[in-house]
Structures are given as structure tokens and as C-alpha cells.
Amino acid sequence: MSAATINPNTSVLGFTTGQYVAYQCATTDGQTGTWSCANLPAGLSINATTGLITGMPTTPGVYNTTIKFTNSNGTATLPVTFGIDDAGYVTDVGIEVNIDLISGAVTFPTAADGKLHGKSGDYLPLLIGLQKSGELLDLPVTGIAFGIKEFESDARLILSNGSFTKLGSYERTRWRTLVYLDPTKLQGALADYEASAAVGDAASTTTTDDSQLITLLSAPCEIQIELQQTDTNLTPATIHRSSQIFTMLLERAINT
Numbered sequence: 001m002s003a004a005t006i007n008p009n010t011s012v013l014g015f016t017t018g019q020y021v022a023y024q025c026a027t028t029d030g031q032t033g034t035w036s037c038a039n040l041p042a043g044l045s046i047n048a049t050t051g052l053i054t055g056m057p058t059t060p061g062v063y064n065t066t067i068k069f070t071n072s073n074g075t076a077t078l079p080v081t082f083g084i085d086d087a088g089y090v091t092d093v094g095i096e097v098n099i100d101l102i103s104g105a106v107t108f109p110t111a112a113d114g115k116l117h118g119k120s121g122d123y124l125p126l127l128i129g130l131q132k133s134g135e136l137l138d139l140p141v142t143g144i145a146f147g148i149k150e151f152e153s154d155a156r157l158i159l160s161n162g163s164f165t166k167l168g169s170y171e172r173t174r175w176r177t178l179v180y181l182d183p184t185k186l187q188g189a190l191a192d193y194e195a196s197a198a199v200g201d202a203a204s205t206t207t208t209d210d211s212q213l214i215t216l217l218s219a220p221c222e223i224q225i226e227l228q229q230t231d232t233n234l235t236p237a238t239i240h241r242s243s244q245i246f247t248m249l250l251e252r253a254i255n256t
Contacts (some may be wrong), residue, residue, distance in 0.1 A: 004031040004069055006067060007025075008027055026231075030143055032050070035047065039063055039064075043057045043058040055214040057082075063082040065079070066079050087172060101130055101137070115247050120251065124181065125196065126208050130173075130225065139227055141175055160177050160179050219249075225241045226240055232240040
């Protein structure tokens with residue numbers, strides 16, 4: 001029998017870091033032998049018997065590999081290029097928010113004063129990360145809600161519409177959601193806190209800028225995450241995890 005020929009693949013194989021890869025090498029005539037591959041992306045390996053390349057690539061880049069098949073009839077080689085894209089998010093399209101799953105503490109790593117800032121009428125794109133021991137986790141998130149704690153006990157004014165998008169994977173996972181500081185919704189809630197400032201329930205100051213008289217509120221906020229249970233023996237199927245209350249410095253025109 002003549003030496004084997006490996007089925008060709010001349011295209012660049014595009015994958016993403018953290019994405020499971022399964023690429024089957026095969027000969028054109030089904031010969032059996034031993035497979036190997038030089039310069040595979042980190043995280044991938046080849047089964048020497050079956051020729052199946054599997055794993056999860058960890059490092060972005062373009063990898064020019066050489067697949068090799070050897071048996072008693074000789075050796076065949078085939079160059080194959082793997083392209084590994086970065087699964088990370090673009091940090092300048094939103095505000096990074098970290099929630100510690102043990103304490104519920106909320107931090108803003110890219111905010112100089114560690115607080116969220118907004119103005120009535122703004123849209124705030126948040127990039128929410130869930131942390132344990134300082135590491136971001138990739139969890140089965142099924143819901144995200146952002147709200148301001150209202151003056152009444154345990155009441156919340158929800159300012160997000162429930163939609164979110166997962167960005168990245170594994171230790172780079174974040175969820176992007178959009179918060180709208182709707183002036184109509186905020187009017188009543190902020191008026192309560194402005195009135196309570198006299199007794200110290202919320203910090204409120206009024207300042208005059210070049211265009212309008214404004215009030216600056218330290219609005220107490222909370223984020224709630226809904227997670228899918230991975231253990232099907234436990235009920236309910238989804239669980240909720242609330243963050244600690246954190247501060248958003250919120251500006252509002254007094255005449256609105």
C-alpha cells in the first residue's frame with residue numbers, strides 16, 4: 001500500500017480563547033497509524049491514535065502547525081493554520097463593576113473614587129464581573145437587575161430592562177447591561193432622598209453651574225444577579241444573589 005495522504009484543509013481555522021475545539025484529522029483512504037502535530041496552540045492536544053485535536057485554546061495568535069501521520073507505508077504531513085481570537089471584552093465601551101460573591105461588596109476598578117457617577121437622563125453601560133477570591137468567574141447567569149433603593153424599606157426602583165450580553169469567558173467573563181437613569185422614574189425617588197438629607201439619610205448638595213441649578217445625590221443602589229442551578233436535584237432552578245448597597249453620585253436638575 002502506498003503512503004497515506006492527509007485530507008487537506010487550506011483555510012485558517014478560527015477559534016476563540018476558552019472555546020472548546022474539536023478538529024478531526026483523517027487520511028484520504030482511511031489508513032491507520034500514529035498522529036502528531038507540531039506547534040499546536042496552548043491548550044490543544046492531539047490524540048495519537050485517532051487524530052482528534054481537542055481542548056480549549058488559552059493564548060490568542062496565529063499558529064502555523066504541521067500535522068504528521070506515520071505508519072509502515074511512510075509519513076505524510078500537512079500544514080494547517082490555527083487562528084485564535086481573544087475572547088476578552090473591550091474595556092472602553094462600559095463601566096467595569098465587580099461584585100464579590102462572598103461579601104456582596106461592589107467595586108468600580110476604573111473609577112478614581114470607587115463610585116458610580118451619573119446624571120439624570122444618562123445611559124450607563126455596565127460591564128459586571130462576578131468575583132471570588134479576587135478572580136472573575138464564568139457562571140450561568142440568567143438575569144441581571146440594577147436598581148436604586150427607594151425611600152421605603154426594601155423597595156427598589158429598577159432602572160435596567162433585564163437584557164444583558166455575556167462578554168469573554170472563564171477568568172475574563174463579564175456581563176454587559178444598560179442602565180437608563182430615566183428622569184420620569186427618578187423624580188419621585190430622588191425627591192424623597194432630597195427631603196431626607198436634612199436628617200442625614202442621604203447626602204445631598206445643591207450647586208450652581210453655568211447653565212442650571214442642580215442637586216447632587218448619593219443614591220443607594222443595588223445589583224441583583226439571577227443564577228441557574230447546576231445541580232438539578234436542588235430547587236428552585238434559579239437563585240438570586242444581591243450585592244451590597246453601594247453609592248452612585250447622581251446629578252439632577254432641580255427644576256425637573
